[in-house]
Amino acid sequence: IVITNAKFLTGEQNINDSEADKLISFCEMKLDQTVMVIQVRSDNLDFKSKLVKYLTKNTIAKKFPINDKGFDVYDYVKKELAKHDLKIQSYALTQFINRANINMDNLNNELQKLIYFSYGMKEINADIVFQVVSREIEDNIFELVNAILEKNQEKIFKVYYDLVEHNVKSTQILSVISSKFLEILYTKSLLSIGYGKADIEKFFNYSSGRVYYMMKNASEVSYDALYENISNLEDLDYKIKSGKIDKDLGPQLYLLSNK
Secondary structure, eight states: OEEOSOGGGTTSSOOOHHHHHHHHHHHHHOOTTOOOEEOOOOSOOOTTSHHHHHHHHHSOOOOOOSSOTTOOHHHHHHHHHHTTTOEEOHHHHHHHHHHHTTSHHHHHHHHHHHHHHTTTOSEEOHHHHHHHOOTHHHHHHHHHHHHHHHTOHHHHHHHHHHHHHTTOOHHHHHHHHHHHHHHHHHHHHHHHTTOOHHHHHHHHTOOHHHHHHHHHHHHHSOHHHHHHHHHHHHHHHHHHHTTSSOTTHHHHHHHHTOO
16 A cells, blocks of 8 residues: 655645544554555654654654755665675676666665565675566556557456566556556646646656657546546455455456456
């Protein structure tokens, strides 16, 4: 579960006591199969808030630089590995950055996988990186979303099973699919208010090529189709997390519905 742009932690937006209590109660459930991430782009948290006091005391807080020209991703990875008494060979580090540095979230996810996989080792080489981090995942998810929009069942399941063979969890596939649909929705909304390609590149901080295909998808798909897919994915996510549907069967049923 990811809560982005959580301005209610800074005091810029209000959150009432009832909403704060519900969020705290959810955190205290400590569900083994659920990880919740709350992101806020600010240094100024409202430490007088009951919710902020609870989160700072009972959860793991990490601070990441945003658009910091002095930020060196290579040094960042080496320092994070060093916290676990791990070193990484130069070529292995380059390959890891090339494969994992899609965005900060993905980088940290892949970094955690690398750390867990390398437990008990002293040094990480390129072979380990190749085993843990797949460069094709992001491209395959993009291809899968296109196949869903085209309602191409043969292509949908070909790409899906390719991802599964790369040891990508079905729940992770669903999460990334959902984020891609949200990207297309945001892009469509930005286009409707007059944003151009350069504006959208700046908004997402994405490459020109990636934004081109996002704009292409946004122009070809209706709002209704986007809302339907996002709603279905949210409903499926809830059913999986609450144990109402199997985590492997659910995604396949969703994909089968796109025909």
